[in-house]
Amino acid sequence: MKRTLSTGLLVAFLALSFAAQASAEKLGYYFDFQNKTTAPWVGGSYIESPAPVPPKGSSSVLGLQVAKDGNGYASLTDAGHDAVWMQAKFVPSANTMAIEFDATNVTNAGRLAPIIYVGADAPKTLYDFQLLGMPLENGPQHLQYEVSLKGISGAATNQFVNVAIGFMNLDRLTTTQVAGLDNIKVTIFDR
Numbered sequence: 001m002k003r004t005l006s007t008g009l010l011v012a013f014l015a016l017s018f019a020a021q022a023s024a025e026k027l028g029y030y031f032d033f034q035n036k037t038t039a040p041w042v043g044g045s046y047i048e049s050p051a052p053v054p055p056k057g058s059s060s061v062l063g064l065q066v067a068k069d070g071n072g073y074a075s076l077t078d079a080g081h082d083a084v085w086m087q088a089k090f091v092p093s094a095n096t097m098a099i100e101f102d103a104t105n106v107t108n109a110g111r112l113a114p115i116i117y118v119g120a121d122a123p124k125t126l127y128d129f130q131l132l133g134m135p136l137e138n139g140p141q142h143l144q145y146e147v148s149l150k151g152i153s154g155a156a157t158n159q160f161v162n163v164a165i166g167f168m169n170l171d172r173l174t175t176t177q178v179a180g181l182d183n184i185k186v187t188i189f190d191r
């Protein structure tokens with residue numbers, strides 16, 4: 001009788017731990033840019049007024065490139081913007097978000113510094129962002145960022161949370177600077 005009871009308790013405990021695991025299940029999104037698209041990410045940019053020189057080229061700052069070794073990655077081109085970025089929307093299905101990505105200097109991007117934004121609305125200016133990494137002249141970087149979604153208005157009503165990753169043009173250079181972003185991992189989980 002005693003043995004039966006303890007076995008029953010063990011089964012109940014196992015069921016409980018499985019339930020706890022299920023509720024804490026992570027929801028992950030991974031973007032390696034090997035499938036010839038930057039979707040669902042779209043480009044964004046900001047110019048402080050007055051700009052020293054109007055940015056050259058098109059307003060499309062986001063592109064897709066393939067390196068000689070076949071690696072696809074997202075590229076951001078800054079030719080006089082104060083900030084360029086890529087943004088996407090995610091459903092805030094849990095209370096915490098973690099973001100990881102790789103950032104590299106592709107062409108003349110040594111004075112671009114990685115920035116990040118997570119918020120209910122899409123970012124509008126450079127000042128919505130926070131600086132996350134070193135200028136790219138310091139070499140390739142793997143960057144990580146974690147944020148609670150509890151304090152983000154809009155997240156509670158289960159709208160979308162906007163994530164934006166990009167670069168600040170530290171010296172307001174108007175030369176064409178190209179930076180690469182790859183292996184973006186967005187994980188949403190309960191803490």
Ligand SMILES: [Ca+2]
Nearest residue numbers: 032033072182
């Ligand atoms: Ca890739």
